[in-house]
Amino acid sequence: MWLSIIFLLIGVLLGLLSDITIPEYYSNYLSIAILAAFDTLLGGIRAHLERVFNAQVFLTGFFFNITLAVLLTFIGAQLGVDLYLAAVFAFGWRLFQNIALIRRYLFDLSQKKRQAKLNK
Amino acid sequence: MKLNGKHVILSFVLFVFGYLIAVGYQHTSFFNDTEEITDEEWDRTFHYRQQLIDLEARNQTLQQDINDLRLDLMKMEENFSNEQQTLTEAVELKQTLQAYVGELNIEGEGIFLSLKDQNFVPSEENVNDYIVHDYHIQLVLNELYSAGAEAIAINGQRIYADSHVVCVGPVISVDGKSYPAPFEIEAIGNKDTLMNSLTLAQGVIDELVNDQIEVEYKQMNQIVMEHN
Numbered sequence: 001m002w003l004s005i006i007f008l009l010i011g012v013l014l015g016l017l018s019d020i021t022i023p024e025y026y027s028n029y030l031s032i033a034i035l036a037a038f039d040t041l042l043g044g045i046r047a048h049l050e051r052v053f054n055a056q057v058f059l060t061g062f063f064f065n066i067t068l069a070v071l072l073t074f075i076g077a078q079l080g081v082d083l084y085l086a087a088v089f090a091f092g093w094r095l096f097q098n099i100a101l102i103r104r105y106l107f108d109l110s111q112k113k114r115q116a117k118l119n120k
Numbered sequence: 121m122k123l124n125g126k127h128v129i130l131s132f133v134l135f136v137f138g139y140l141i142a143v144g145y146q147h148t149s150f151f152n153d154t155e156e157i158t159d160e161e162w163d164r165t166f167h168y169r170q171q172l173i174d175l176e177a178r179n180q181t182l183q184q185d186i187n188d189l190r191l192d193l194m195k196m197e198e199n200f201s202n203e204q205q206t207l208t209e210a211v212e213l214k215q216t217l218q219a220y221v222g223e224l225n226i227e228g229e230g231i232f233l234s235l236k237d238q239n240f241v242p243s244e245e246n247v248n249d250y251i252v253h254d255y256h257i258q259l260v261l262n263e264l265y266s267a268g269a270e271a272i273a274i275n276g277q278r279i280y281a282d283s284h285v286v287c288v289g290p291v292i293s294v295d296g297k298s299y300p301a302p303f304e305i306e307a308i309g310n311k312d313t314l315m316n317s318l319t320l321a322q323g324v325i326d327e328l329v330n331d332q333i334e335v336e337y338k339q340m341n342q343i344v345m346e347h348n
Contacts, residue, residue, distance in 0.1 A: 003127055003128075003131045004127060004130045004131045004134050005134075006131075007131035007132065007134050007135040007138070008134040008135065008137070008138040009138070010135060010138070011134065011135040011136065011137065011138025011139040011141075011142065012138040012139070012141065012142045013142070014138075014139055014142070015138065015139040015140070015141065015142020015143045015145075015146065016142045016145075016146060018143075020143055020146075020147075021147070022143070022147050027147060027148075030140070030143065030144050030147060031144065033140055034140050034141060034144050037133075037136065037137045037140055038137070040133075041133065041134075041137060044130075044133075053126075055125055055126050055129045058129065058130075058133070059129050059132075059133065062133050062136075
């Protein structure tokens with residue numbers, strides 16, 4: 001668990017230290033990639049709580065979602081249609097759903113614990 | 121804590137996620153920094169820009185002035201140099217003229233002539249045929265002048281355009297001053313030319329010798345004539 005947090009911090013530091021400037025034109029891609037990554041992470045947490053977590057699915061899902069979202073944005077930019085809105089909508093929807101499910105599981109978990117305490 | 125593949129994968133995913141977040145954050149803050157230009161800043165920028173334009177315009181005007189003044193200066197310098205040249209020429213002319221009229225010492229190469237009365241005069245002959253007359257002197261002078269003599273002096277007295285040489289009994293008067301024989305004539309000019317013209321066959325020297333006058337002549341490398 002510590003390893004994950006350390007790697008997160010290293011990633012953030014590297015991102016802040018590396019002086020990468022992205023043209024205004026590509027800021028859409030970045031935002032959609034971040035959204036996809038966030039969605040996959042939350043999906044992973046939910047799967048973990050549901051005890052159906054699969055590392056391979058998680059890893060491939062992470063990169064596949066990001067690639068697909070960027071690809072969709074690219075095609076949308078080429079066609080002049082804001083296709084990235086579809087990705088934003090889909091990911092946003094899933095994001096809220098995942099958060100809601102996580103919240104419910106955590107709520108259930110704490111209630112079960114309290115019930116167990118009372119039963120003692 | 122047990123380290124297994126799950127954790128490594130999670131770490132890797134979180135690393136990429138953190139990186140993306142950080143880059144996105146930096147990107148956003150960068151654009152926010154650059155794009156926020158308030159009206160006040162805009163006005164200030166405009167103001168400074170205007171000032172710069174005014175300054176440049178003034179600079180250009182002043183540069184133009186400098187160029188004009190430089191041109192004036194150049195013209196003035198040219199005039200000065202012309203005046204200087206004129207002045208130099210005038211001074212040279214004045215000095216030449218002064219040399220001609222005897223206000224300055226004059227020196228140069230030339231020839232020296234000495235005309236002497238004959239020492240031996242046979243008793244049955246007229247003594248007038250054996251002495252130097254004014255026309256002999258005049259003959260020499262004319263010959264020297266036509267040969268290009270620049271200055272002539274008789275016994276140290278300069279001869280000018282208005283000088284006169286006359287015979288007064290036993291002496292010869294040059295501009296009112298009397299000189300006895302021998303008469304020493306100095307002439308400044310090209311010494312070879314002068315000598316050649318005097319020693320021409322049937323020339324002046326021959327004529328003087330025919331008139332029983334003792335003539336000595338020699339070329340001089342340096343003759344100095346004092347000013348009056």
